[in-house]
Amino acid sequence: MGQFLYRARDQRGKLITGTINAENVKVVETMIASQDLIPLVVKESHPSLIKLPDFKGWFVKVKAEDLIVFTRQFYTLFKSGMNMDTILHTLMQQVENKFLKEALTMVQNDIASGSSLATAFGKHPRVFSRVYTALLAAGEKAGILEEVLKHMATLLEKEHALKTGVKSATLYPRIVMGVMAIAIYVLMTVVVPKFSVFYGHYGATLPLPTRILMGISYFASHYWYMVFGVIIVGVIFYKRYERTPQGKLFFGNLRFKVPVFGLLETKVVNARFCHLLSSLYRSGLSMPQSLEIVASTIENGAFSQDVRIVQRHIGSGRSMSEAMRECHYFSPILIESISIGEKSGALDEMLSGIGEHYDMEVQHTLKNLTTMLEPILLVFIFGMVALMALAIFLPIWNMSTVAGGR
Secondary structure: OEEEEEEEEOOOOOEEEEEEEEOOHHHHHHHHHOOOOEEEEEEEOOOOOOOOOOHHHHHOOOOHHHHHHHHHHHHHHHHOOOOHHHHHHHHHHHOOOHHHHHHHHHHHHHHHOOOOHHHHHHOOOOOOOHHHHHHHHHHHHHOOHHHHHHHHHHHHHHHHHHHHHHHHHHHHHHHHHHHHHHHHHHHHHHHHHHHHHHHHHHOOOOOHHHHHHHHHHHHHHHOHHHHHHHHHHHHHHHHHHHHOHHHHHHHHHHHHHOOOHHHHHHHHHHHHHHHHHHHHHHOOOOHHHHHHHHHHHOOOHHHHHHHHHHHHHHHOOOOHHHHHOOOOOOOHHHHHHHHHHHHHOOHHHHHHHHHHHHHHHHHHHHHHHHHHHHHHHHHHHHHHHHHHHHHHHHHHHHHHHHHHHO
8 A cells, every 4th residue: 555645626616625535546537536536647756855846847838829720629519429438439530739649548437437527527627728718627527518519619719810920910019029139238348349349449528428328338248148147037036926916916006007918918917707607607517616717717916816815705795796896907898798798688699799799899909009119119229229329429520520610
């Protein structure tokens, strides 16, 4: 008999971890299931003096396109009336992504051993998201798996379209800023030092802007390793802090306040909220369960906090729209639409409709964003070049003025 570590979720979606002494993994899964828990990960505990990180999980990557195609094929095969073993075997032959194929192999083995579909998929959180497994569980329980698979494929497509649109719109400014940073660094380490030697040779008195520029250039040229060291440390600190609750909340609030991009962030998170909540609630999950899953899925920490506030208020008996009015980042049109949906008893249809509205709003904002950013970036680049040129050539202009006055 050995000791096994496990992670599981209860019926409300809460994460549970612990240890169990048992003969094998199958016994542990049976014991967990008997407690009305859904096992996610079960592995044997091996005592060790040094605990090494699990590097394998860092490289697990399944593209959104692969998951969309897989889900569409899953829906088509299930609709045709095939049994689950045949469906999974057929899907494994079609899938090209090795991580998805490995996950499906283990899913098929688990189902053959008696696990439910949601439990088997839930053991691979790096491949299948929490929303994915929650929808599968709800579809199995309610006997509407075909409808859930079809709706899930549509949801994945909408999520992918949102993310792709945002990435495409921000690609141009990221490239421009990256090229600008490289150009400035080359100027500071190659061009400016030559002017520094030139001015030193003639013993020219340098104005303050030029002295500041020369000082920065000297530091960048002679202590470049410190510059890169600070950048690397800064990136590591940012990544680590961003994963903490405080960091998620701070950067989440910051994203809403960034000029131009703040409006886009508001529309994107409201659209995702509508699509996710509509899908989960329509599949048969309770509203508190659906909100808890949405809160853990949305990346923006500030918006996620608002969702959790609504979840707590609903648990205490308040209406959803009333609770949303006390939050910061739910749009007024969303709140009013949910209020109407609550009164009419058509909340899931209302959420779906407002989600479609925000999809169009996001696309419209993305088109305008590219048009707005081009002149802003041009002004920024021109300003940086003008300031550097002024600092470099100001001493020459002063020297020529003095020479002309003699």
